[in-house]
Amino acid sequence: MNKKLRIYVDTSVFGGVFDIEFMEPSTALFQQIRSGQFLLCVSEVVRREIEFAPERVRNFYAECANLTEMLTITKECIELREQYLAQGIVSRKYLDDALHVAAATVSGCDMIVSWNFKHIVHFEKISLYNAINRIHGYREIFINSPSEVIVYEEETI
Numbered sequence: 001m002n003k004k005l006r007i008y009v010d011t012s013v014f015g016g017v018f019d020i021e022f023m024e025p026s027t028a029l030f031q032q033i034r035s036g037q038f039l040l041c042v043s044e045v046v047r048r049e050i051e052f053a054p055e056r057v058r059n060f061y062a063e064c065a066n067l068t069e070m071l072t073i074t075k076e077c078i079e080l081r082e083q084y085l086a087q088g089i090v091s092r093k094y095l096d097d098a099l100h101v102a103a104a105t106v107s108g109c110d111m112i113v114s115w116n117f118k119h120i121v122h123f124e125k126i127s128l129y130n131a132i133n134r135i136h137g138y139r140e141i142f143i144n145s146p147s148e149v150i151v152y153e154e155e156t157i
Helices: 011-017 023-034 044-050 053-061 075-086 090-107 123-135
Strands: 007-008 036-041 068-071 111-113 142-144
Touching: 007 090, 011 044, 011 053, 023 036, 036 044, 036 090, 036 142, 044 068, 044 090, 053 075, 075 090, 075 123, 090 111, 090 123, 123 142
Parallel strands: 007 036, 007 111, 036 068, 111 142
Antiparallel strands: none
């Protein structure tokens, strides 16, 4: 039996369910979470950001509440975030983006799923986050968009 991946889903993916550009893969990801294919993790940062989202996004997040493992922001998360900021991966203006990565990393998630291509799902940022993770004794974490994570049905020939 395969171990289910613990995936950290940031706020952008919840909003993506209602965005024409991101709707299909975001919806497919949540369907696969509901079917038990993945274990959904969020943090207090996601919960706080959702409070400022449109009502339909807040309602959708609430519908997913029984599926989620809520990760606590610990001292270790803050310290790792500060390392990301000190290395210039993102500026202090985007410290919550770094905190998403730190929370998922410290909590031992297998993957972060996000539509944030500027500060999280970017090839240069991913390698830098993981370099800092290794230096501080954490394992590397996969960082992908929902399109890269959803399982597509095999086509038969």
